[in-house]
Amino acid sequence: MTIFTAWNELKKLSLADRDELLPGFNEKQVLLTSNQLIEAVKILLANNIFHLSTITGVYQENSLQLLYHFWKGEGITLRVEIDEQDNQVDSLTEWIPGALFYEREITEMFGVKINGLNMSNKMFLPDNWEGDAPMRRAIRVGNDEQQQGHK
């Protein structure tokens, strides 16, 4: 029930109804811009939905979406569109400290700047990695270019 109440509140923020999004998705979801994320997370926390399962980055055709999968008996997903020029989003760690490693993975693999995240060293990629964010590149595995990140 909490999921449904939160979903109805979130839909007021949302850019699109569920029907306009990709078919086949089995969870409740709302589409947001990156500056609405914190507001949406506060609504979820106010409705006692605090378990963030993970953050998925989906990159295709030069656009990046971050999917924040929350769970409370059933799933609810915040689908955040990242602006290509802006390329940044606020960190959730102040509200949900458990988001730390998810955000570090997203910022290393997709090259998104996450405001408020302490990034003194690398967590997943090698220390000497200088190439593009590996999950963002449009190349497929098996291509020679895959080694380009290493010095």
Add this chain to the structure above:
Amino acid sequence: MSRVTIPIGPQHPLLKEPVSFNITLEGENVVESTLRLGYVHRGIEKLAESRSYVKNITLFERVCGICSHIHTTTYCQAVEGLLGLEIPRRGSYIRMLLCELERIHSHLLWLGVLAKNIGLNTVFMYAWRDREIVLDLMEEISGGRVSHAINTLGGVRKDLSPTQIKKILTDLPVLSAKVRELLKIIDNDRSFKARTRGIGYLSPQDVHRYCVVGPVARASGVDIDLRRDSPYAHYDELKFKVITMEDGDVWARAIVRILETIESINLSRQIVEKLPDGEIVARAKRKVPEGEFVSRSEAPRGEVIYFVKSDGSQTPKRVKVRTPTLTALITLPMQLEGLQMADVSAVIAGVDLCIACADR
């Protein structure tokens, strides 16, 4: 007092897999610790984008060397969700059976590792000896002790024969008696308690704040289990208790896991006794329709989540894997702070790290 920083890992006898901890000590006490992942990052999520849906089953089986079956189960559930495919009941029951046997094997393995880390070699030997019973059963059913390769899109690849069912039903009570014996040891042994009680404490509030899942959360009194809370496969047809403890320390985690092992043995017996007749696999189409699907399941260490996005071709557009260890790792520096150096090994073993899972 001057501070000393001690590196543990990436290669260290304490660790079974490569991860690097830097532990800063003031005298004997831990004042700060940091960790670094990435030593077994294999780029599995990226690799999955260039392989077909069926080939990816083999790939995801290799995310983890302990809980391989739950990964393929969760992945198959996601793809079956996209295909709109309902798998035959018998196939689903065989999947659940392997999931429960795997939980028994993982928990016993963990108990051995914890016991070894705190110097209790006898319990380590007993736990790993008893684990052989369940490994033999899994080998009998699937042909593999750890990588079972039994899941496929639409069901399972191998059926259970009456002889196998008989063997499972004779071996499980033997295992159950042995696990109860282990429970008696860790519940009564003074040195085990001395090394684990009050160590690595995690409050229920911290469990919520850090999104911790699985036995670690349940040992802190947080009652979550996806098998009961959002049942997948046919868990809603089975009877089981979700074990919780209030203590939140390494000892509570040990007790929770051992009691869960006993529950899993009961569950396996129920599954075999209730095993429906019929087909074990439904025919899956090669091309998966466009869409996205999130699949969750309860691995031995907690919630596993797979996100699969399809663009209608023969390969997935994106597969995201999140394993339970990743959240438990964030809490480690917090759990270690203020402890003595000698307790570090118990805490690191206590959260049941699976680094290959966390890195992918």
